[in-house]
Amino acid sequence: MDRDDSQGQERARLEHCPECGSVEMRNNLYFCRGQRIRVYVQCIRCGEFVTRYTLRGYTSNKSYESLLRGLRDTRLTSGKRMLRIVEGFGKSVAEEYRHVLELVKTKQDDRRIEEIIEGDYPDSLE
Amino acid sequence: MKFEIVTPRNTRRILVFAIALLAGFIMTRLQLEGLTDAGRLTLGIFTTAAVLWILEPFPLYVTSFVIVILEVVLLGRPGGPLGLSSTGYSIFLHPFFDSVIVLLLGGFVMATALKRYGLDQRISRAILSRTGTGPRRVLLGMMVTSAFLSMWLSNTATTALMIAVAIPIVSAMEPGEPFRKAIILGIPFASNIGGMGTPIGTPPNAIAIGILAQMGLRLSFIEWMFRSVPIVIVLLIVSWLILCRMFPPRIEHIDLHFKDQGAMGRKPKFILVVFACVVALWLTSGWHGIPSAIVSLMPLVVLFGLRLLRDDDLQDLGWGILFVVGGGMSLGIAMRESGLTEWIVGLLPFQSMGTLGVLIVFAVVAAVMTSFISNSATANLLLPIVVGVSALEPTTAAVAVAIAASAAMVLPVSTPPNAIAYGSGLFKVRDMALAGGMITVVSMPVIAMFIYLFF
Numbered sequence: 001m002d003r004d005d006s007q008g009q010e011r012a013r014l015e016h017c018p019e020c021g022s023v024e025m026r027n028n029l030y031f032c033r034g035q036r037i038r039v040y041v042q043c044i045r046c047g048e049f050v051t052r053y054t055l056r057g058y059t060s061n062k063s064y065e066s067l068l069r070g071l072r073d074t075r076l077t078s079g080k081r082m083l084r085i086v087e088g089f090g091k092s093v094a095e096e097y098r099h100v101l102e103l104v105k106t107k108q109d110d111r112r113i114e115e116i117i118e119g120d121y122p123d124s125l126e
Numbered sequence: 127m128k129f130e131i132v133t134p135r136n137t138r139r140i141l142v143f144a145i146a147l148l149a150g151f152i153m154t155r156l157q158l159e160g161l162t163d164a165g166r167l168t169l170g171i172f173t174t175a176a177v178l179w180i181l182e183p184f185p186l187y188v189t190s191f192v193i194v195i196l197e198v199v200l201l202g203r204p205g206g207p208l209g210l211s212s213t214g215y216s217i218f219l220h221p222f223f224d225s226v227i228v229l230l231l232g233g234f235v236m237a238t239a240l241k242r243y244g245l246d247q248r249i250s251r252a253i254l255s256r257t258g259t260g261p262r263r264v265l266l267g268m269m270v271t272s273a274f275l276s277m278w279l280s281n282t283a284t285t286a287l288m289i290a291v292a293i294p295i296v297s298a299m300e301p302g303e304p305f306r307k308a309i310i311l312g313i314p315f316a317s318n319i320g321g322m323g324t325p326i327g328t329p330p331n332a333i334a335i336g337i338l339a340q341m342g343l344r345l346s347f348i349e350w351m352f353r354s355v356p357i358v359i360v361l362l363i364v365s366w367l368i369l370c371r372m373f374p375p376r377i378e379h380i381d382l383h384f385k386d387q388g389a390m391g392r393k394p395k396f397i398l399v400v401f402a403c404v405v406a407l408w409l410t411s412g413w414h415g416i417p418s419a420i421v422s423l424m425p426l427v428v429l430f431g432l433r434l435l436r437d438d439d440l441q442d443l444g445w446g447i448l449f450v451v452g453g454g455m456s457l458g459i460a461m462r463e464s465g466l467t468e469w470i471v472g473l474l475p476f477q478s479m480g481t482l483g484v485l486i487v488f489a490v491v492a493a494v495m496t497s498f499i500s501n502s503a504t505a506n507l508l509l510p511i512v513v514g515v516s517a518l519e520p521t522t523a524a525v526a527v528a529i530a531a532s533a534a535m536v537l538p539v540s541t542p543p544n545a546i547a548y549g550s551g552l553f554k555v556r557d558m559a560l561a562g563g564m565i566t567v568v569s570m571p572v573i574a575m576f577i578y579l580f581f
Contacts, residue, residue: 033243033391036436064549065293071286071546073241075234075444077329077502080182082282082542086549 012103013113017043017050025050051113054126063090142183150174150196160472164207164464167200172466172507175457179503186500187446190453194218197460208463217463221455225419226325226336227448229347232422233326234443236401237279239429242439243394244387245401246279246287251384254291261305261375264382266366268292269312273320273362277327278405280444281317285543288313289550295380296552305375307553311561314543315365315535322529323358325350325418329451330505334528336455337509340462343521347408347418353525357576361533364572365565372561393434400425447502454506467514476517484517485526485574492530493566497540501531526577533569535562 014023022045030038037055042048059066067089076082109116117124154170161169171193178189201208202215210217221227240246250271257267268288276284292313296306321328325335325347331354335345390398407414407421429435461467476484488508496504505528512527513520534540536559538548544558 033393064551065290067549068286068290068293068546072246072283072290073238073442074282074286075280075447076282076542077447077450078182078186078500079537079539079541079545080500081185082545083539083548086545089549 010103011107011109011116012100013109013111013116014104015041015050015113017046017048018112019043019048020046022046029055052126059093063093066093139183142181143178146174146177146181146183149177158469161469162207162465164201165466165469167207168197168460168464168466171196171200171460172457175453176507179507180499182500185446186503187449187453190449190456193453193457193460194222197456201460201464217459218456221336221340221459222449222452224336224339224452224455225417226332226339226455227452228419229335229422230326230329230332230448230451231443232404232419232425233278233324234280235422235426235429235435236404237283238439238443239397239425239435240279240401241283242435243391243397245394245397246275246283247291248387248390248394250275250287250291251387254382255384257382259379259381261377261380262366262370264295264380265305265308265312265369268309269316269362269366272313272316273323273358276317276320277323277358278401281314281321281328282542282546284317284320285314285546288317289547293550295382298381299377303376304373305377306373307557307561308369308373308375310547310550310552311373311558312366312369314541314547315369315562315565316362317543318532318535318541319358319361319365322354322361322532323351324354328532329447329502330509330528330531332451333454333502333505334509334524336451337458337513338521338524340455340458341513341520345521345525346412348410348412350525351409353577353581354529356580357529357573360572360576361565361569364568365535368561368564368568372564397429397434400428450500450502450506454502454509457506458510461510462514467510470511471514471516474515476515479517481517481522482574482578484515485522485578486570488512488515488523488527489530489533489570489574492527493533493570496531496534497536497566501534501541504531522577522581525581526573529573529577530570533566533573535565537562 015025016023020043022043024044026042026044028040028042030040039053039055041050041053043050057070067086150170150173153173154166156166158166174196175189175193178192179186197218198215200206202210202218204210204212204214253271253274254267257263272284272288275287289310292309296309299306322331325331331350335350338345404421404425407416407424408418411418411421430440479487492504492508495508508527508531509524512518512523515523535544538545538555538558540562544562548555548558
């Protein structure tokens with residue numbers, strides 16, 4: 001992970017249910033071969049549909065196995081670069097996870113998630 | 127909004143870039159006997175490219191574009207040292223959509239489809255299910271599977287797939303079992319070796335074919351395989367023997383259990399048919415007359431046209447590698463047009479060495495270089511020179527160097543497959559250096575002898 005370029009721009013946001021405002025969610029994963037995996041997020045408290053994410057990458061808590069899955073469609077010709085990815089992967093995921101938890105406490109963006117995505121990350125819209 | 131572009135990392139990148147440009151500039155100022163102005167400028171470009179490809183301040187494909195910019199600015203201007211017309215600079219751009227780039231593109235499309243529909247896993251399991259349970263046979267099965275897959279998929283993807291298959295197997299063994307290392311090391315070694323087997327197996331092969339084509343020498347898909355597959359088989363057997371010897375198994379049986387993947391659906395079956403047709407057409411291009419590059423466009427049309435692959439698959443096709451190959455070929459054009467290749471070759475004392483000696487020297491140089499820098503960069507820097515050596519037939523020289531550029535097994539940084547395997551934490555650098563070093567040392571004479579005796 002390269003956080004150098006994002007200093008001062010980092011924010012985090014907890015997902016809230018648009019109906020009841022709860023932050024307790026259930027992820028329902030939809031698999032269909034040939035299509036990207038989609039995650040349908042449901043509010044645990046009221047059962048409402050909250051949002052849908054389309055999965056582009058997946059990292060489990062077994063990070064080396066996740067890395068291997070991710071590398072199955074990677075074409076890289078530099079051993080140095082691959083070694084940096086391999087050595088940094090597990091560490092960077094764990095570090096980023098802790099960092100995000102901290103950000104949620106200290107630098108939470110108050111905008112709704114769709115406002116953040118529409119404003120700053122329009123490429124992520126479907 | 128505040129954007130901090132010049133971060134500490136970028137400062138280092140800019141510094142290395144400046145060093146590379148300075149090194150290139152110094153080379154252009156040297157008074158070298160027998161070298162024309164165009165040759166001196168090209169030597170500067172070559173030096174800058176070499177520094178950037180060795181130190182890697184940024185991805186390798188960026189260097190390809192630096193090469194093109196320098197070529198056009200220094201050599202390609204109207205009335206410049208090469209005497210090109212106002213549109214003549216396009217000779218430096220043509221390699222980026224050369225037939226060999228299209229050939230690789232088709233290979234990438236097929237590989238993406240095989241992965242997307244789980245066919246890579248099915249093929250690997252189909253082969254492994256026939257190996258039996260003896261540890262040495264399982265290792266051989268793993269290595270044969272890795273080598274076969276990496277002839278068609280990227281070496282990186284093959285290693286990632288096969289290590290994922292191997293992890294549950296080695297995890298079931300005692301922690302002190304030496305054969306764990308044999309299995310985990312055998313996969314990247316076999317992937318590196320298998321990549322030698324086809325023109326699309328690894329970028330150095332494509333670079334060699336592309337540079338030969340620039341000289342008017344055609345090497346078809348099947349002609350490449352006739353030369354490389356015997357070497358692949360011998361190196362696989364040698365590597366297997368070395369690993370079995372260095373890490374002898376204490377266990378007697380390895381049980382291979384795979385989850386049932388269920389019956390194959392219609393789409394995967396269709397993909398297999400397309401794959402088989404494309405490979406058949408690649409291998410028979412000499413008979414039907416359709417160039418391999420044009421055959422490569424067919425799966426692109428079929429798979430994207432029928433929406434079996436998505437638009438974002440096209441974006442993820444490995445364009446960076448195609449640009450690395452294009453950059454190397456573009457550098458080759460500048461070196462030949464400027465007379466730099468001829469000048470460098472004239473400096474090399476090859477007259478008294480004989481063909482076999484020259485082949486061994488180049489194979490060793492390629493293997494040493496590629497132990498520390500990317501095999502594509504090695505091929506990009508060496509191939510334009512070796513095809514100019516008069517003691518060697520260009521095709522022989524190019525094939526030898528391209529294959530030797532994939533024979534680096536010594537360090538985790540030597541190739542992406544080595545780095546992936548190292549990430550498993552199941553062996554130490556020393557283990558890879560010992561086993562891989564032996565394989566690399568044996569590979570050099572094997573490659574040189576095979577090419578000398580049979581081609």
